[in-house]
Amino acid sequence: MRMLWGGASASSQYEGGFDLFNKGIDTQDCRRYVKRTDNATTSTRLLTKADIERAKHPLEGDFFPGRKGSEGLSHIDEDIEYLSELGIDIYRISIAWSRIFPTGEEETPNEDALKMYGDILKKLKSKGIKIYLSLTHYALPLALVEKYGGWKNRKLVDLYLKYAKVIFEKFGEYLDFVVPFNEINTGFFSPFNGLGLLRDENLGGSGYDLNDIFAGLHNQFIASAKVIELGRKMLNVKFGCMAACFCYYGYSCNPLDQLKTLQYEQVNQWFFTDVLAAGEYPYYMKKYFRDNNVKVEFLPGDEELLKNNTADFVGFSYYQSNVCASEEMEKTAGNLVVSTKNPYLKANEWGWQIDPVGMRISMNKIYDRYKKPVMITENSFGYNDVLEEGNIINDDYRIQYLNDHFEQIKLAIDDGVECLAYLLWGIVDIVSAGSLEMTKRYGVVYVDADNLGNGTYKRYKKKSFKFYKDFIEKEKNSV
Ligand code: BGP
Numbered sequence: 084m085r086m087l088w089g090g091a092s093a094s095s096q097y098e099g100g101f102d103l104f105n106k107g108i109d110t111q112d113c114r115r116y117v118k119r120t121d122n123a124t125t126s127t128r129l130l131t132k133a134d135i136e137r138a139k140h141p142l143e144g145d146f147f148p149g150r151k152g153s154e155g156l157s158h159i160d161e162d163i164e165y166l167s168e169l170g171i172d173i174y175r176i177s178i179a180w181s182r183i184f185p186t187g188e189e190e191t192p193n194e195d196a197l198k199m200y201g202d203i204l205k206k207l208k209s210k211g212i213k214i215y216l217s218l219t220h221y222a223l224p225l226a227l228v229e230k231y232g233g234w235k236n237r238k239l240v241d242l243y244l245k246y247a248k249v250i251f252e253k254f255g256e257y258l259d260f261v262v263p264f265n266e267i268n269t270g271f272f273s274p275f276n277g278l279g280l281l282r283d284e285n286l287g288g289s290g291y292d293l294n295d296i297f298a299g300l301h302n303q304f305i306a307s308a309k310v311i312e313l314g315r316k317m318l319n320v321k322f323g324c325m326a327a328c329f330c331y332y333g334y335s336c337n338p339l340d341q342l343k344t345l346q347y348e349q350v351n352q353w354f355f356t357d358v359l360a361a362g363e364y365p366y367y368m369k370k371y372f373r374d375n376n377v378k379v380e381f382l383p384g385d386e387e388l389l390k391n392n393t394a395d396f397v398g399f400s401y402y403q404s405n406v407c408a409s410e411e412m413e414k415t416a417g418n419l420v421v422s423t424k425n426p427y428l429k430a431n432e433w434g435w436q437i438d439p440v441g442m443r444i445s446m447n448k449i450y451d452r453y454k455k456p457v458m459i460t461e462n463s464f465g466y467n468d469v470l471e472e473g474n475i476i477n478d479d480y481r482i483q484y485l486n487d488h489f490e491q492i493k494l495a496i497d498d499g500v501e502c503l504a505y506l507l508w509g510i511v512d513i514v515s516a517g518s519l520e521m522t523k524r525y526g527v528v529y530v531d532a533d534n535l536g537n538g539t540y541k542r543y544k545k546k547s548f549k550f551y552k553d554f555i556e557k558e559k560n561s562v
Pocket of ligand 1: 093096265266269327400461465508514515516517518519523
């Protein structure tokens, strides 16, 4: 099958429609936009009890970007036309669990929400677009955080399976690819809060207990395996796992920098895909758990479940590469924070380092490790695009970024890597997951909205729209 070219988005960053069809409040609806500090990192908050109270009872002027997204649900027909005009083969969307089960525990699903998603999937299929579904993209019903403490409670596995079963029953005929969890390796140490753990300031450090983190991850691994086991009985789709690929380089040829780089990649990247694509916990995590007093509770049958329900392909999001330097390493929340700049690379205003060759390196490393097809599930260049006179957006920098990355993808395929698809992140501009900023734009279609949700939400094609459209057409005609 020819490699597919498409796009991707996420419910809480795209949809808006916060109060449509009695949606339950979820963890992404609680993340309040906090003006960015003047350095390149963002100052978004992690979820605390106070944040939840504030989200339930907002103060004057509070803004929760996940509740507006790019107002996608009210522009869905127009946006699908853009996807069709681009000629994309495949589109990745996520479904908000809390639309289907507002508290996560209702007896029956929300039929209005199911109809809404069904209409979207039908429209996409009517345009000949394959569907890649993320069952969840960081968000979980807030009620499950408050009642069970989030994913650290094994109860969530059953509730998640119940949600997945409804999605498979209702939409199975439309689905081509499914991933149970978006970027399972970034949910816990970042503002995304994919585990739904409450940060406890009294704990000091990152505010998390490492045992809660790895209990939550184990439950997500088990949920992923159970979803794949169920889905293989019900559907004819390919199941993926997905991790953010950070592509690490040692700061120098100092062996200590190389050692730190190896360790950083193991804990922050390979651990997750080793479990989900190879089917078992890797040796190096046993030492990590010993050194950090972490005890992961395996229930009877967990090992077989993981071994017998591995992913068909390995998805990864790729934006940038990073540098690991032993003297700059610092441990937080059981992870190493990397802050070193690469003198050979340029970066965007968020400090993300532009490295097309890193894409080729990542594709080779992932394929070499698992000998399973890879899929680039997110890629593009975050930039504060300017809407010029006549509603023009001259994003030549994004065209350059995409062109350079496409070249490296083709070189990786020439190396022998089997790549299923490339998905451009946020084809229509969406809210940034990390910084909650609308001005960190990735798309080839501009959305007129600012970081506080003000604007017309009108869409305007960027210069990169034609670039991507022409590229896809050339790809289709080249086979
Ligand atoms: C990934 C997420 C996406 C997306 C992307 C870009 O981690 O899967 O949701 O947002 O990062 O990051 P950001 O939006 O923070 O710029």
